[in-house]
Amino acid sequence: MLRELQLRDFRCFASIAAEFSPGFNFIVGANGQGKTTLLEAACVLLRLQSQRSSSLAPAVRVGQRSFVVSGHVGEHRLQFYYRALRRKVAFDGVEQRDQAEYLRLVRVVSFASHDLELIRGPAEMRRRYLDFIGTQAEARYRPVLRAYERALRSRNALLKSPHPRPRELAAYTEPLVRAGTSLREMRAALVRRLAPFAEASHRAISGGHENLSLEYAPGSEEDFAAQLARTRTEEERLRLTIVGPHRDDLRLQVEAMPAAQFASEGQQRTTALALKLAQAQVFAEDTATPPLLLVDDIFGELDAARRNALLAHLPNESQKLVTATALDWRAGDWGGPVLELTDGEIRRRDK
Amino acid sequence: MKRTEYPVAIRELIAQLRQMPGVGPRSAERIALWIVQARNEQPAGIARAIASTRDTIRPCLQCGFFATADLCEICADDSRARELLCVVEQPTDILPLEKTSAFRGRYHSLGGRISPLDRVAPEDLRIASLVERVEKEAPSEIIFALAADVEGEATTNYLVALLKKYPVTLTRIAHGLPAGGGLESADELTLSRALAGRTRL
Ligand SMILES: Nc1ncnc2c1ncn2[C@@H]1O[C@H](COP(=O)(O)OP(=O)(O)OP(=O)(O)O)[C@@H](O)[C@H]1O
Ligand SMILES: [Mg+2]
Ligand SMILES: [Zn+2]
Numbered sequence: 001m002l003r004e005l006q007l008r009d010f011r012c013f014a015s016i017a018a019e020f021s022p023g024f025n026f027i028v029g030a031n032g033q034g035k036t037t038l039l040e041a042a043c044v045l046l047r048l049q050s051q052r053s054s055s056l057a058p059a060v061r062v063g064q065r066s067f068v069v070s071g072h073v074g075e076h077r078l079q080f081y082y083r084a085l086r087r088k089v090a091f092d093g094v095e096q097r098d099q100a101e102y103l104r105l106v107r108v109v110s111f112a113s114h115d116l117e118l119i120r121g122p123a124e125m126r127r128r129y130l131d132f133i134g135t136q137a138e139a140r141y142r143p144v145l146r147a148y149e150r151a152l153r154s155r156n157a158l159l160k161s162p163h164p165r166p167r168e169l170a171a172y173t174e175p176l177v178r179a180g181t182s183l184r185e186m187r188a189a190l191v192r193r194l195a196p197f198a199e200a201s202h203r204a205i206s207g208g209h210e211n212l213s214l215e216y217a218p219g220s221e222e223d224f225a226a227q228l229a230r231t232r233t234e235e236e237r238l239r240l241t242i243v244g245p246h247r248d249d250l251r252l253q254v255e256a257m258p259a260a261q262f263a264s265e266g267q268q269r270t271t272a273l274a275l276k277l278a279q280a281q282v283f284a285e286d287t288a289t290p291p292l293l294l295v296d297d298i299f300g301e302l303d304a305a306r307r308n309a310l311l312a313h314l315p316n317e318s319q320k321l322v323t324a325t326a327l328d329w330r331a332g333d334w335g336g337p338v339l340e341l342t343d344g345e346i347r348r349r350d351k
Numbered sequence: 352m353k354r355t356e357y358p359v360a361i362r363e364l365i366a367q368l369r370q371m372p373g374v375g376p377r378s379a380e381r382i383a384l385w386i387v388q389a390r391n392e393q394p395a396g397i398a399r400a401i402a403s404t405r406d407t408i409r410p411c412l413q414c415g416f417f418a419t420a421d422l423c424e425i426c427a428d429d430s431r432a433r434e435l436l437c438v439v440e441q442p443t444d445i446l447p448l449e450k451t452s453a454f455r456g457r458y459h460s461l462g463g464r465i466s467p468l469d470r471v472a473p474e475d476l477r478i479a480s481l482v483e484r485v486e487k488e489a490p491s492e493i494i495f496a497l498a499a500d501v502e503g504e505a506t507t508n509y510l511v512a513l514l515k516k517y518p519v520t521l522t523r524i525a526h527g528l529p530a531g532g533g534l535e536s537a538d539e540l541t542l543s544r545a546l547a548g549r550t551r552l
Pocket of ligand 3: 411416423424425
């Protein structure tokens with residue numbers, strides 16, 4: 001469990017510290033007070049990446065050159081120091097060269113209003129969702145993904161070069177095929193695990209009315225090498241690698257119709273939520289420690305009853321950081337402290 | 352009020368020292384002050400050593416390793432097997448392999464690896480001289496000992512395609528070497544095992 005969190009020069013905060021409890025923690029504050037920032041800092045500390053943006057550079061407080069996030073998970077002290085081109089990770093005061101051990105500690109699932117993009121947005125959003133889970137679920141995932149991206153970028157650079165470079169292209173095709181084939185297998189396995197959880201969650205949240213189906217739509221065929229050979233002339237023309245896991249998608253259907261085009265706003269929200277709940281369940285299955293849930297302002301258009309129903313669907317065992325601009329809709333006793341965020345200060349109310 | 356600083360000569364020295372790898376502003380300043388304040392001839396000795404190393408050390412014409420003559424010590428050593436040729440990325444990859452004592456052949460350093468993202472093409476590397484050596488020395492086995500990352504693998508593939516028309520066995524050291532860091536970051540045991548467990552390409 002994340003017991004406490006400290007930020008220095010992170011986004012709007014010069015310096016701030018927060019203490020959390022097991023179960024629910026409610027963070028309230030007006031717009032722009034830094035609620036999302038607190039959740040982001042928790043994600044950065046535990047996962048060394050932000051759920052909000054792919055680069056950490058924008059998180060450095062304007063006018064500064066570095067930030068530090070630190071905190072305690074159980075009895076362990078975690079520290080992360082970031083500066084352009086340089087990052088340092090320490091576990092119990094010892095700098096970590098290999099981050100695998102550190103990253104095994106706590107997994108994170110983030111729920112945010114922009115999760116709707118998972119349904120409506122381009123396929124890249126769904127690949128990022130899969131990759132965020134994959135890198136947390138399997139140590140092998142990140143190096144394979146990095147190798148694939150590196151081989152792909154190299155190959156595309158060769159295809160774009162003014163003179164044809166067929167021999168170099170062939171030399172880079174092999175690592176692309178190897179990493180690409182592993183990535184396809186890992187993503188397929190991941191979707192097989194996520195699907196039953198997501199489908200069950202969707203059914204439960206919709207009161208048993210709706211059926212979601214989840215299917216991996218690979219951007220390459222099983223024989224990736226042969227497919228690359230077949231698309232060579234097209235590649236020359238477009239100067240791009242046109243097949244491969246960088247074209248993967250996750251096919252989402254509600255009531256047997258593509259969710260992006262046909263599902264209603266509420267149905268889409270339900271699907272997004274179901275995808276995130278499935279992620280939490282996959283993590284819970286993998287590790288003794290349930291994942292930390294970051295729930296950022298997802299109550300937008302929901303009425304009070306649905307808001308409470310949503311909270312009820314979050315896995316019991318998990319620690320949860322829930323943000324909102326107000327809490328007057330809360331019905332019943334969810335327990336947990338309320339942290340009020342105003343003008344860079346936190347006031348904690350325990351009930 | 353004007354703030355007093357070190358005289359220009361010292362500031363210039365600090366600036367020069369900072370260009371060395373691993374030397375930050377703090378250590379550059381400490382080294383500069385040591386040079387200025389030393390009561391013995393040590394700084395002059397270091398200056399002479401830098402100048403003479405620059406004059407006497409050059410890449411071996413044959414393999415690219417550090418040499419004081421046309422040929423390095425390894426290439427000049429007749430007791431070393433001519434039939435075995437080990438291809439590495441950098442001349443600094445040779446010493447870790449030497450330390451294992453598991454290899455008694457000769458080396459060829461490419462001076463890098465093919466990397467479109469870093470704008471390194473085959474023609475920037477010592478590939479033509481490798482082909483020449485294969486034709487002239489006719490080794491029976493060429494062992495590729497490049498890093499186990501995407502660029503290392505691609506460069507190996509490129510060379511294999513280029514050399515497979517020659518009557519020579521092409522092998523690659525066993526995988527499991529650290530990626531990126533190259534051979535320098537592998538310990539002796541790992542390297543000996545990688546050499547012993549090489550696979551045919
Ligand atoms: N790098 C940065 N340096 C300084 N301030 C920043 C930086 N990045 C973001 N901010 C500011 O941080 C503030 C807090 O943003 P945050 O998104 O955390 O607010 P929030 O409480 O989640 O608001 P909302 O309720 O609107 O979602 C914003 O005013 C934003 O302009
Ligand atoms: Mg916010
Ligand atoms: Zn030599």
